[in-house]
Amino acid sequence: xxxxxxxxxxxxxxxxxxxxxxxxxxxxxxxxxxxxxxxxxxxxxxxxxxxxxxxxxxxxxxxxxxxxxxxxxxxxxxxxxxxxx
Amino acid sequence: xxxxxxxxxxxxxxxxxxxxxxxxxxxxxxxxxxxxxxxxxxxxxxxxxxxxxxxxxxxxxxxxxxxxxxxxxxxxxxxxxxxxxxxxxxxxxxxxxxxxxxxxxxxxxxxxxxxxxxxxxxxxxxxxxxxxxxxxxxxxxxxxxxxxxxxxxxxxxxxxxxxxxxxxxxxxxxxxxxxxxxxxxxxxxxxxxxxxxxxxxxxxxxxxxxxxxxxxxxxxxxxxxxxxxxxxxxxxxxxxxxxxxxxxxxxxxxxxxxxxxxxxxxxxxxxxxxxxxxxxxxxxxxxxxxxxxxxxxxxxxxxxxxxxxxxxxxxxxxxxxxxxxxxxxxxxxxxxxxxxxxxxxxxxxxxxxxxxxxxxxxxxxxxxxxxxxxxxxxxxxxxxxxxxxxxxxxxxxxxxxxxxxxxxxxxxxxxxxxxxxxxxxxxxxxxxxxxxxxxxxxxxxxxxxxxxxxxxxxxxxxxxxxxxxxxxxxxxxxxxxxxxxxxxxxxxxxxxxxxxxxxxxxxxxxxxxxxxxxxxxxxxxx
Numbered sequence: 001x002x003x004x005x006x007x008x009x010x011x012x013x014x015x016x017x018x019x020x021x022x023x024x025x026x027x028x029x030x031x032x033x034x035x036x037x038x039x040x041x042x043x044x045x046x047x048x049x050x051x052x053x054x055x056x057x058x059x060x061x062x063x064x065x066x067x068x069x070x071x072x073x074x075x076x077x078x079x080x081x082x083x084x085x
Numbered sequence: 086x087x088x089x090x091x092x093x094x095x096x097x098x099x100x101x102x103x104x105x106x107x108x109x110x111x112x113x114x115x116x117x118x119x120x121x122x123x124x125x126x127x128x129x130x131x132x133x134x135x136x137x138x139x140x141x142x143x144x145x146x147x148x149x150x151x152x153x154x155x156x157x158x159x160x161x162x163x164x165x166x167x168x169x170x171x172x173x174x175x176x177x178x179x180x181x182x183x184x185x186x187x188x189x190x191x192x193x194x195x196x197x198x199x200x201x202x203x204x205x206x207x208x209x210x211x212x213x214x215x216x217x218x219x220x221x222x223x224x225x226x227x228x229x230x231x232x233x234x235x236x237x238x239x240x241x242x243x244x245x246x247x248x249x250x251x252x253x254x255x256x257x258x259x260x261x262x263x264x265x266x267x268x269x270x271x272x273x274x275x276x277x278x279x280x281x282x283x284x285x286x287x288x289x290x291x292x293x294x295x296x297x298x299x300x301x302x303x304x305x306x307x308x309x310x311x312x313x314x315x316x317x318x319x320x321x322x323x324x325x326x327x328x329x330x331x332x333x334x335x336x337x338x339x340x341x342x343x344x345x346x347x348x349x350x351x352x353x354x355x356x357x358x359x360x361x362x363x364x365x366x367x368x369x370x371x372x373x374x375x376x377x378x379x380x381x382x383x384x385x386x387x388x389x390x391x392x393x394x395x396x397x398x399x400x401x402x403x404x405x406x407x408x409x410x411x412x413x414x415x416x417x418x419x420x421x422x423x424x425x426x427x428x429x430x431x432x433x434x435x436x437x438x439x440x441x442x443x444x445x446x447x448x449x450x451x452x453x454x455x456x457x458x459x460x461x462x463x464x465x466x467x468x469x470x471x472x473x474x475x476x477x478x479x480x481x482x483x484x485x486x487x488x489x490x491x492x493x494x495x496x497x498x499x500x501x502x503x504x505x506x507x508x509x510x511x512x513x514x515x516x517x518x519x520x521x522x523x524x525x526x527x528x529x530x531x532x533x534x535x536x537x538x539x540x541x542x543x544x545x546x547x548x549x550x551x552x553x554x555x556x557x558x559x560x561x562x563x564x565x566x567x568x569x570x571x572x573x574x575x576x577x578x579x580x581x582x583x584x585x586x587x588x589x590x591x592x593x594x595x596x597x598x599x600x601x602x603x604x605x606x607x608x609x610x611x
Contacts, residue, residue, distance in 0.1 A: 016205075016206040016207045016208075016235075017206075021341055041368060041369055043368065043369070043370055045108065045207060046207075048101075048104045048105075048108060049108070049207075051100075051101045051104070052101045052102075052104055052105045052108075054101075055099060055101040055102070056101070056102075056105070061099060061101065063099075063100045063101065063148075064100070064104070
């Protein structure tokens with residue numbers, strides 16, 4: 001798995017996503033499938049935690065408002081790839 | 086608090102940095118601390134922009150200031166909704182163990198209720214701590230917060246208490262043994278829902294509510310325990326020598342939470358509470374809309390804090406309706422009516438829905454039926470099935486003109502309705518027993534093959550123990566016969582058989598209205 005995908009998985013874990021649905025989504029994402037953000041049930045707190053993790057641990061500055069501009073996790077991967085290049 | 090906030094935010098240059106501080110504060114600040122922070126900070130000249138009644142933030146504000154304004158606005162809004170009195174509830178924080186914190190107002194706990202709270206993965210009760218605590222009366226309650234151990238879950242125990250779940254329950258019991266509370270109740274949210282229920286069963290607490298709790302078949306529990314969670318629930322339930330009120334709340338649109346609550350209710354006698362704030366999205370965070378409707382305190386009062394226990398049966402859950410039906414609650418929206426009522430008391434699948442549509446066309450409103458937005462027919466039926474509480478259901482009927490389906494056709498309800506609502510009209514819908522059985526069987530096995538709860542309700546309604554033609558038919562025919570015998574010779578009683586062509590010409594003269602210029606409806610034709 002590429003490092004951007006790994007970052008997102010770690011950030012999602014830090015976001016404390018509750019319920020079996022999001023857990024299954026992360027499993028699918030780990031298998032290189034794309035996942036819609038809508039399927040992750042990211043509430044405002046979880047979105048904040050997600051962004052905080054990326055910024056504090058990887059220096060990737062995305063703000064909660066911007067996260068929801070993206071439809072899927074693959075789109076976020078592309079964004080992170082761009083920011084890192 | 087002001088000094089602490091200024092120190093924590095001094096080096097915050099990004100939105101994410103400030104959000105991190107705010108989340109930590111949300112999970113730590115008691116009502117007194119929050120009020121002290123808000124009032125103190127907004128009294129400073131440079132923080133005037135945080136006042137929520139100011140229109141927006143200055144155009145010169147940076148991103149961090151915008152985030153601060155948003156946070157203060159949101160926090161203040163939530164806190165105001167939780168505030169049921171002028172003063173901040175004076176809870177003090179007393180750490181008990183690594184994951185266990187007591188919020189208490191010093192005083193004799195002999196007259197207090199202890200509320201044991203099991204948090205979810207986010208280590209809080211779905212909402213910030215200050216508005217949560219503010220929803221309780223500190224003079225009457227202590228709050229014991231048991232925080233979800235990140236990465237492990239309650240199923241692997243709690244550090245500092247035990248490394249197993251069952252050991253943790255025993256350790257909690259030891260921890261509480263020196264504190265003699267009048268009552269102990271529990272709330273669990275999300276991943277804390279099941280532990281709250283399990284602890285309550287094992288330790289015989291007085292009441293419990295799980296909000297958006299996990300599914301009892303969650304395989305992670307099985308992995309941790311080595312056997313199915315349902316077995317543990319049944320074991321605890323069996324060893325319990327009293328019946329405790331169990332409430333399971335969920336957002337109407339959070340399908341996994343709905344399934345989880347229904348699955349747990351199939352194992353345990355529990356009251357299901359659907360959180361539906363006028364159709365607005367709720368999702369997993371089901372406590373938030375209750376808070377934002379300004380009714381969290383009332384909701385807690387009506388569920389875990391004040392259920393009345395009689396010698397063996399819990400009788401108060403109808404109060405729950407007052408909390409979760411929000412503004413559409415029948416007792417607030419619909420006035421009590423006088424005059425005759427119109428009851429369709431035929432068994433399900435005999436044309437009851439059609440009669441409901443007839444009532445609608447004839448203007449006999451409001452109608453108490455499954456599709457009514459003003460009542461929860463399953464909850465009312467549950468009151469009868471589980472608690473034999475007919476009085477609450479009869480009270481609900483005060484607000485409606487016409488009635489069909491459950492709970493109005495359960496057992497001898499028709500006699501109770503006849504006693505309460507003198508001069509009312511009763512319609513028994515019936516159909517050929519063979520076609521009725523085919524319709525019921527199809528409904529339960531083809532239309533809803535996996536809906537165990539639906540089947541259970543039928544079994545309870547007919548007082549039978551299995552889905553079997555002869556058993557069902559006997560019960561169905563016995564009910565119809567009992568109704569006919571009861572009303573024999575009465576002119577306020579009508580039998581209708583829609584299969585045989587009964588329609589407006591029979592119904593309208595009976596209820597005393599002209600025949601309308603529309604075709605007789607046929608709903609749910611099978």
